[in-house]
Amino acid sequence: SEFILAKSPTPILLDGGFGKGGTDALCLWAYLQCELYPNNLVLLGREHYTDLADSTMRSFFGLPYVQKTERTWNEGRATYRHHNGSEILFRHLDEDAGLKNLNLGAVGIDQAEEIQPERFDLLLGRLRRPHASRQYRLTANPNGHDWLWQLFYGDGADLTEAEGVVG
Numbered sequence: 001s002e003f004i005l006a007k008s009p010t011p012i013l014l015d016g017g018f019g020k021g022g023t024d025a026l027c028l029w030a031y032l033q034c035e036l037y038p039n040n041l042v043l044l045g046r047e048h049y050t051d052l053a054d055s056t057m058r059s060f061f062g063l064p065y066v067q068k069t070e071r072t073w074n075e076g077r078a079t080y081r082h083h084n085g086s087e088i089l090f091r092h093l094d095e096d097a098g099l100k101n102l103n104l105g106a107v108g109i110d111q112a113e114e115i116q117p118e119r120f121d122l123l124l125g126r127l128r129r130p131h132a133s134r135q136y137r138l139t140a141n142p143n144g145h146d147w148l149w150q151l152f153y154g155d156g157a158d159l160t161e162a163e164g165v166v167g
Contacts, residue, residue: 003137004029011124011136013112013152022139026108027060029137033106034086037132040105042088043123047114049092056110057090093119105132113143120147 003014003025014022026044033042044060046052060080061068072081080088091098093115104126109115120138127134140148 004032006135007133009127009134009136011138013138013140013148015140015142015148015152017141023056023059023110024062026110026137026139027056027063029135030060030088030106030108031063031066033133033135034080034082034084034088037105038084038086040086040132041103041129042086042106042108043091043099043102043104043126044088044108044110045091045093045115045119045123046110047093051111051114052090052092060088060090096122099123099126102126103129104134105129106135106137108137110139111141112138113140113146113148117147117151120151 003012006012014020014025016022030042030044033040044052044056046056057078060066066072066080073079074081078090080090082088089102093099093109096119099119099122104123107123107127109120109123112120124136127136138148143149145154
């Protein structure tokens with residue numbers, strides 16, 4: 001609940017072993033970003049589209065209050081439309097194409113250890129939508145002393161445990 005409900009705009013990482021419920025928590029957080037901020041634009045991403053479709057999108061549409069209908073789901077754009085005008089863009093992150101011109105209100109990355117740190121930075125720069133939380137949430141499984149570890153835990157970490165780590 002701390003990961004989902006924290007109000008801080010500082011990026012927050014939920015890390016831990018397989019099966020920790022990170023994807024479900026991320027999806028619930030994204031849904032709440034739509035509910036709380038009308039006309040919001042949220043990006044939920046994962047490195048490869050097949051993993052995004054098989055895991056993240058499936059978890060999102062498994063939430064009890066989310067319905068996949070003609071009104072709420074645009075298959076061609078992989079976009080969920082909330083009743084208040086907010087949208088969630090489900091995007092793969094293995095290339096920059098389609099990410100550079102977005103004006104986002106929130107970003108969620110599932111399995112962030114899979115992406116390049118440049119994608120993290122690019123999306124951080126796209127958080128500029130007015131009347132939105134501008135929150136950034138990440139889930140990950142430990143992957144040694146990679147860029148996420150350096151960012152959140154390493155010597156001289158940009159984000160300290162108190163500021164941005166849950167898990």
